[in-house]
Structure formats: C-alpha cells, structure tokens
Amino acid sequence: MKLIGSTTSPYVRRIRLLLANRPYDFVNLDIYGEGRDELRKNNPALKIPMLEDEGQEIYDSRVISRYLGPKLGAAALTWDQENQLTLIDAANDSCVTLLLSKRSGLDIDQDALFYNLQRERIMTSLRTLSAMVDAGEFKEWHYPSICLLSLIDWLDFRGLVDFQGIESLLSFRDHNQQHPMVAETDPRKA
Ligand SMILES: N[C@@H](CCC(=O)N[C@@H](CS)C(=O)NCC(=O)O)C(=O)O
The missing domain is CATH 3.40.30.10 (Glutaredoxin)
Structure with missing residues (x-):
C-alpha cells in the first residue's frame, strides 16, 4: 500500500x-x-x-x-457522522482556498462576495462543530474525530482562523494528543 x-x-x-x-x-x-x-x-x-x-x-x-x-x-459511519465530515470538509476546502489566495497575493479580508462567502461558511461550520464537541459528539477516537483534529491543528498552524468563541475546538485538539501518530504527524515538524 x-x-x-x-x-x-x-x-x-x-x-x-x-x-x-x-x-x-x-x-x-x-x-x-x-x-x-x-x-x-x-x-x-x-x-x-x-x-x-x-x-x-x-x-x-x-x-x-x-x-x-x-x-x-x-464501523460504517452514521448519517450524522457523514454530516460532520461534510462540515469539516466545507471549512477545510474554504480555508485551503483562502490560503492559496493569500499565497497568490490576494487580500482575503476584502469585502468581496467570494471571500465573504468563504469566511461565512468557515465560521458557521466551525461554530456548529464546536457545539458538537460541547455536546460530546467527538468523545470517541474515530474517523470524524481524526478529521476534526487534523483540521483544527492545521487552522492553528496556518493562523487562518480566530478561535474566539470556538475555543472548545482547540481544547478538543489538545485533549487528543496522546493518540497514535498524532505527535509524529504534527505539520509543524514537516
Ligand atoms: N476533497 C479532497 C481535498 C484534498 C485537497 O484539497 N488537498 C489539498 C492539499 S491540503 C490539495 O491537494 N490542493 C491542491 C490544489 O488545490 O491545487 C480530499 O478530501 O482528499
């Protein structure tokens, strides 16, 4: 493989x-x-x-x-877990778009429809995911938790998002550092 x-x-x-x-x-x-x-x-x-x-x-x-x-x-994912992955992917895809725009010299904070839509999607998805963390939906270490940790740690690493009001996402990341390969795959060690 x-x-x-x-x-x-x-x-x-x-x-x-x-x-x-x-x-x-x-x-x-x-x-x-x-x-x-x-x-x-x-x-x-x-x-x-x-x-x-x-x-x-x-x-x-x-x-x-x-x-x-x-x-x-x-185990196969439930429909609710599929929805969690869709939210994680939505935030992640928009953040990749912002990062590539930044690297292209574009102003990602400008008041333009395209960037307003990305920022809105990122915040609505992250707020919902943060509420899900608070509700205990990411207590187990399964694929949705793996995807959430990978997203949050990358957002923090790239400094792309203000975590004010969604701090539970950072706590989730911090409380899951002990799982296999989490430390070894830290993007800061790349
Ligand atoms: N839906 C894809 C997204 C993968 C993706 O966007 N990967 C980024 C790297 S973080 C990439 O390859 N970007 C290349 C590009 O956008 O040109 C997946 O889940 O694998």
Missing part, C-alpha cells in the same frame, strides 16, 4: 492517522514545487491524498477512508 501526500496537508494527515501503526509506504510530495510532476503522473485531479493498493488507485480522503474501512475493521 502506498499513500501519496505531504506532511502539511490536513487531508493527508487524516489518512496517516487512520493508518497509524499499519505498514505502508508514504510518498511526501511538494505539490506546488518539485513534486508536481509526480502528482501529475498519479492524480489528474492534482490533489492529495491519493492511495494505491493492490493495483487500485483511490483519489480523495473521504473515498480512501471508505476503501480502508473494511480492511481496518472500522
């Missing part, structure tokens, strides 16, 4: 945490630099993560987690 990704991507970190303590090869690419040709060879969507296993290629972290589920003996 081979996982193609990077050491900073929150989407890749999800799969590395899911595969904690399992044998696989990890290919760490700089997808905006020297690793881009390798990415082009492996995924026409030009995104990471991407998994190769027994001749099967799988794109997208959510699909990879579905593929790995039965192999890892994980």
Whole structure:
C-alpha cells in the first residue's frame, strides 16, 4: 500500500492517522514545487491524498477512508457522522482556498462576495462543530474525530482562523494528543 501526500496537508494527515501503526509506504510530495510532476503522473485531479493498493488507485480522503474501512475493521459511519465530515470538509476546502489566495497575493479580508462567502461558511461550520464537541459528539477516537483534529491543528498552524468563541475546538485538539501518530504527524515538524 502506498499513500501519496505531504506532511502539511490536513487531508493527508487524516489518512496517516487512520493508518497509524499499519505498514505502508508514504510518498511526501511538494505539490506546488518539485513534486508536481509526480502528482501529475498519479492524480489528474492534482490533489492529495491519493492511495494505491493492490493495483487500485483511490483519489480523495473521504473515498480512501471508505476503501480502508473494511480492511481496518472500522464501523460504517452514521448519517450524522457523514454530516460532520461534510462540515469539516466545507471549512477545510474554504480555508485551503483562502490560503492559496493569500499565497497568490490576494487580500482575503476584502469585502468581496467570494471571500465573504468563504469566511461565512468557515465560521458557521466551525461554530456548529464546536457545539458538537460541547455536546460530546467527538468523545470517541474515530474517523470524524481524526478529521476534526487534523483540521483544527492545521487552522492553528496556518493562523487562518480566530478561535474566539470556538475555543472548545482547540481544547478538543489538545485533549487528543496522546493518540497514535498524532505527535509524529504534527505539520509543524514537516
Ligand atoms: N476533497 C479532497 C481535498 C484534498 C485537497 O484539497 N488537498 C489539498 C492539499 S491540503 C490539495 O491537494 N490542493 C491542491 C490544489 O488545490 O491545487 C480530499 O478530501 O482528499
């Protein structure tokens, strides 16, 4: 089994945490630099993560987690958990958009429809996720918790979000540091 990704991507970190303590090869690419040709060879969507296993290629972290589920003996997700993943992905995708805009020299704080929509989506999704944490919905260490930790830690690492009013998301991250591979996959160590 081979996982193609990077050491900073929150989407890749999800799969590395899911595969904690399992044998696989990890290919760490700089997808905006020297690793881009390798990415082009492996995924026409030009995104990471991407998994190769027994001749099967799988794109997208959510699909990879579905593929790995039965192999890892994980329970299928409930519809409520699927919704949690959709909120996590929504916030994550919008934040990736903001980061790439920033790196392109664009002002992400400007009063423009596109950026207003991203900021609104990020805050409504994060507020809902924070309330879910308070309600105990992320007490267990399962795939939705793995995805939430990967998102929150990456937002903090990149300084993309003001956590005022949603501090329980940071507490959730801090209280889950002991799980396998969480320390080893810290994006600050990339
Ligand atoms: N829906 C995808 C999103 C993956 C994604 O956006 N990954 C980022 C890295 S953090 C990426 O490859 N971005 C490349 C780009 O947007 O050009 C998944 O869950 O795997």
